[in-house]
Amino acid sequence: MKYTYYPGCSVTATANLYQESIDTVAPSLGIELEELDDWNCCGATAYMSVRELMSFAISARNLAMAEKFHRDLVTPCSACYLVLNKTNHYFNDYPDMRSKIGKALEAGGLSYSGNVRVRHILDVIVNDVDMEKISSQVTRDLKELRVAPYYGCQIVRPEMGFDDPDEPESMDRLIETLGAETVDYSMKTKCCGASLMGTEEKMALALCRDLLMDAQKKGAHCIVTLCPLCQMNLDIYQPKVNSLFKTDFKIPVIYITQLIGIALGASPAELGMKRLGVKVSGEMKRIIEGA
Amino acid sequence: MLENEVCYEATLDHDFLDEIYSLPGGEEIKRCIQCGSCSGSCPQACQMDHAPRKIFSLIRAGFRDEVLESNTIWLCSSCYTCAVRCPKEIKITDVMYALKRLAIKEGKARKGRKAAVLSKNFVKMVNKYGRNHETELMTRYILEAELFNALHFVPQGMRLMMNGRLPVMPHKIKNLDQLRKIINKVEELGEI
Numbered sequence: 001m002k003y004t005y006y007p008g009c010s011v012t013a014t015a016n017l018y019q020e021s022i023d024t025v026a027p028s029l030g031i032e033l034e035e036l037d038d039w040n041c042c043g044a045t046a047y048m049s050v051r052e053l054m055s056f057a058i059s060a061r062n063l064a065m066a067e068k069f070h071r072d073l074v075t076p077c078s079a080c081y082l083v084l085n086k087t088n089h090y091f092n093d094y095p096d097m098r099s100k101i102g103k104a105l106e107a108g109g110l111s112y113s114g115n116v117r118v119r120h121i122l123d124v125i126v127n128d129v130d131m132e133k134i135s136s137q138v139t140r141d142l143k144e145l146r147v148a149p150y151y152g153c154q155i156v157r158p159e160m161g162f163d164d165p166d167e168p169e170s171m172d173r174l175i176e177t178l179g180a181e182t183v184d185y186s187m188k189t190k191c192c193g194a195s196l197m198g199t200e201e202k203m204a205l206a207l208c209r210d211l212l213m214d215a216q217k218k219g220a221h222c223i224v225t226l227c228p229l230c231q232m233n234l235d236i237y238q239p240k241v242n243s244l245f246k247t248d249f250k251i252p253v254i255y256i257t258q259l260i261g262i263a264l265g266a267s268p269a270e271l272g273m274k275r276l277g278v279k280v281s282g283e284m285k286r287i288i289e290g291a
Numbered sequence: 292m293l294e295n296e297v298c299y300e301a302t303l304d305h306d307f308l309d310e311i312y313s314l315p316g317g318e319e320i321k322r323c324i325q326c327g328s329c330s331g332s333c334p335q336a337c338q339m340d341h342a343p344r345k346i347f348s349l350i351r352a353g354f355r356d357e358v359l360e361s362n363t364i365w366l367c368s369s370c371y372t373c374a375v376r377c378p379k380e381i382k383i384t385d386v387m388y389a390l391k392r393l394a395i396k397e398g399k400a401r402k403g404r405k406a407a408v409l410s411k412n413f414v415k416m417v418n419k420y421g422r423n424h425e426t427e428l429m430t431r432y433i434l435e436a437e438l439f440n441a442l443h444f445v446p447q448g449m450r451l452m453m454n455g456r457l458p459v460m461p462h463k464i465k466n467l468d469q470l471r472k473i474i475n476k477v478e479e480l481g482e483i
Contacts (some may be wrong), residue, residue: 009423013423013426013457016455016456033301036465040422040464045369048388048409049406050410050413052392053480058473061469097315103476104474104477106476110473138336153368153412154371157374158371166375174482189372190345191368191370194368195368196366196368196406198429199444200338200365200406239448
């Protein structure tokens with residue numbers, strides 16, 4: 001299946017390990033991603049805090065450029081997923097907004113009719129790929145691996161249809177298809193603090209502490225996520241959580257596509273595993289390597 | 292806490308509500324029944340000057356400065372939990388964005404100074420390159436908002452750099468000219 005691909009800024013930088021694992025596993029899943037040429041930043045949450053119409057207009061440039069391919073636009077980033085969908089929503093449901101965004105695009109020689117479906121890569125993997133196709137390719141035995149499935153916020157909220165905003169389970173199913181065990185992770189849709197980590201660090205660290213604590217309490221070997229900002233906050237800031245709250249977390253926080261790659265037998269290097277702040281060690285390492 | 296214990300009708304800002312109504316989806320706040328689902332859902336409510344339910348009450352009563360100067364709007368991390376739980380389907384997160392923009396525009400973002408600096412520099416990055424450049428964004432942010440606290444950011448920066456996750460050079464889009472034409476047109480249309 002062929003899709004137009006919108007990587008988003010993060011996977012070209014702090015989340016490059018996500019992109020590396022996507023590049024590695026997509027062909028095995030039969031997912032063909034053709035990158036949208038010359039895409040620009042969606043605006044994320046920050047742009048919208050300063051300028052509203054402008055943020056929708058720059059975001060719509062991507063939608064306008066993607067429309068001619070008549071394919072779904074797929075992104076791995078939860079924030080891009082939300083913003084591009086939100087742009088579609090305001091464009092399609094608010095006539096005044098539509099006409100202004102339209103005028104702005106016209107100034108750039110573009111036009112948009114509101115018909116690009118924006119999807120998260122998790123949605124594509126769980127709904128477009130045959131689960132049997134995945135399970136038949138599993139070469140590593142992960143049945144001892146206990147995983148905390150962490151969805152975060154912006155993939156399930158506001159309601160965009162493919163999973164429940166409070167109790168999502170699509171990634172749980174995928175993890176089980178890969179042969180690993182999911183723990184009952186109560187914090188699966190709680191906020192990691194997102195960009196508050198830059199501006200209100202202690203508050204965000206407290207939110208991350210709760211997420212890590214629940215994963216540890218439930219006996220998870222790792223947390224699996226699908227959002228670049230969630231991964232960075234929980235992974236890169238984990239030592240800071242430990243020093244502030246006198247905890248001793250050493251929980252690897254990996255991307256779902258990395259876990260797929262592990263199950264399918266890809267090497268750690270192909271999956272960007274060496275880029276993790278908290279490295280895979282101890283029992284998880286034994287499970288992954290011993291299998 | 293509200294600054295004055297007694298407020299007089301004359302000091303309240305009745306235009307404030309109209310301003311909020313004029314936003315896309317803003318009229319929805321008329322429907323608020325003060326049930327408190329938003330405050331109960333908010334992961335940051337315990338840190339806020341006024342939890343979200345009270346913000347809506349204050350907006351409707353015309354407490355302009357209390358709302359715009361509160362830390363509440365800056366602690367919203369856009370998790371959208373309140374928005375999906377609101378029984379009246381008010382786009383609470385989007386109202387918070389509108390309040391952020393108003394506070395910045397009117398110079399009332401004192402308690403959100405750092406978040407405002409981060410957001411404004413984010414806009415600069417996107418307008419300059421067409422994409423965000425996280426390394427430059429954080430450098431600009433630290434210089435402008437956290438200069439005396441700069442060392443505090445070093446460990447995370449180092450950890451990203453040592454794992455090859457902090458690119459030095461920005462990615463620039465090819466057709467920046469087109470993006471700028473779109474941006475300039477929005478300026479012309481006169482949106483905040």
